[in-house]
Amino acid sequence: MVLKKRLEYGFSGCSVPVIPRGPRSVRKRGSHKKTLEDSRSCAFELLAAVAGKLLQESESSTSSNVAEGLHPSSIHNGGIKQEQLEKGEALKSECRDQGSWVESVFSSELAPRKRNLESSFGEFPRAVSDTVLEGTSVIPRSKISTKVRHDLKLEIPENKTAAENSPGKVEGGSPNCGDIGRQIKAEGNPNHNVDLTVAINSNSKDPMEIHVNITDSLINSDTSVQLPSYGDSVPNASFPRHKNNVKLRGRVDDENPVGCNVYRSKTRAIRPQTCIGHRRVRKLLASKYWKVAPTLEDCEFSDSDGCMKNVNRCRKAPSTSEVIQCLVPLKKRKLCNHNSTLARDPEGSSESISNSPEKGVKGEKTSPAKNLGRAKVVSSSVVGHQTSLKSRDSHVKFSIKSFKVPELCIDIPENATVGSLKGTVMEAVTAILQGGLRVGVVVHGKKVKDDNKTLLQMGISHNDDLGTLSFTLEAGSRIASQPPNRKEVPILLTCETHHQFSRSAAMESEVLNASFDPSPANNVVNHVETNHELVPSTHEVIKDGTAPDSRALVAVPAVSVEALAVVPVNQKTRRCELVQRRTRRPFSVSEVEALVEAVEKLGTGRCANIRIVIICLLWRDVKLSAFENTDHRTYVDLKDKWKTLVHTATISPHQRRGETVPQDLLDRVLSAHGYWSHHQHKLHGKHLINLL
DNA sequence: CTTAGGG
């Protein structure tokens, strides 16, 4: 936005066409469809130049630069014209023509989405700068997929200690990281580097997938192994960083929340302009900072205030998290918010879900005091229950369905054989998966460091809510044996319930199926009701009450080897599917009445005497006096409701559905609407006259 | 953040 405005007003020396602005609706429809076919020529070069500039600037600047877009001066220096910048498509195809890495930046693996040019202004050059920086100006490219699968099942007696609960075993052998390095080195060709991206994904449907992007690096003379996320944590001895043409580079994938935000009840997070290219870009950008990624040791992701905050705090490049935060689509962040809210409640246990401000047990936000009281009640009831059941079944059962591993990047000579490529990939994957992992246990968002505590002592029992339990996979013994202040490679594995994907960096897990004892009926049912949209299967299971005793919790956690401390994992659609829509809360007649009354008083819209936001307040006041707890009615809701009310009032009664609004109310709606719209027009007319 | 309007 900033950029665009600046451009519109032009830079001396550049002929900058000003895009005429039509009415909002017109602009909205057509603004992005323009194409400038003749501006393709040197966009890439120009952008690269700009990137260089920007890169220099970015060295010392903060992320705000990124958020705000490319600095005008950079543009000016780069000689970029607006039309070129606006030609998102042109840029893309340009890049594709060159077969460069940039293509992967701009072409999405997902379905193409609407591009937002304005945001691309700000981000594209950044991406290029990354590319330039990395020296991976590339030529050929290919993709490889392989599959791996991991299935773990755990059954742990409750009286086992946390340490015992963390067997630290992940199936498979364990060549260490150093082996990868050497292996690839052996096959390396000093003349060419192939940028090989390995993405390992797995979920319930797809076993682990490994995508490999091979790109021939022309520029990259830096032959060191780069494992940004490992950073310095990997001892050089075992993972040579020099004189090796293997390059492992972390990358962030699309569709991945980066972290959790602190929940702000009334704050809607900045929404990113959705553009796959941008995401790619952002992620590349973010990846730059992985090199300074903190470790789990440094910041506990599930920690009280939400992982994003922690990531934020820990990262040496403070800008990244801000950037990333902006990159995370709101939906996902909402999820994170939800989670962090949950995680924040230290004693919530099974009740913590319900303490989400957006969704209480009654589906409404409740006061802290109320929450507190309720939580206490619930937890005590849980305790009572678990003691009564203790003798019957003292095992906590759950299984970890699979791990998920994010993308990796590997450089390999282009003249390497396919066989060696396979071997290389295999080495990399196995090394990553098996490099001696350490399991951490996180209960109620806090990492349990005392290995001698029993599960029961930690509140982990077979009939407890396992949603508060999660695991982390951390670097294996080799790295773990480092001095504490050394950075650790937190390979995170989580085992969480749906509502608890505190998606710190690389955490990833999913409950495929969960069943509980039907006994704590009230508690569980409440829990379910408030979350049934999120976890339908759980809902059914619990409602049936037919759940087996075992309370098996099957989770699909992820091993993120890479993104580890900072960044998100590859999580495509499924997480999106889980995005929670607010529960539908039809307006009651009394609410409608209150709304009508408020609108009658205050009017609607911009030109009314008082802005509708005041209506919101008034509305809330009215509601509070009547029913309490109406924070879930935002001004947007009220606006929408008013919209539908007007519509309802307009249509014939037999066409109306849902709760029937009394006709007299509808009449009032119509009259108020007519009055205010008339008033608005009058005011608008006056305004026009004044202008003339 | 708010407004407005489409989905």
Next chain:
DNA sequence: CCCTAAG
């Protein structure tokens, strides 16, 4: 209700 461009 959600989303998001525009202000």
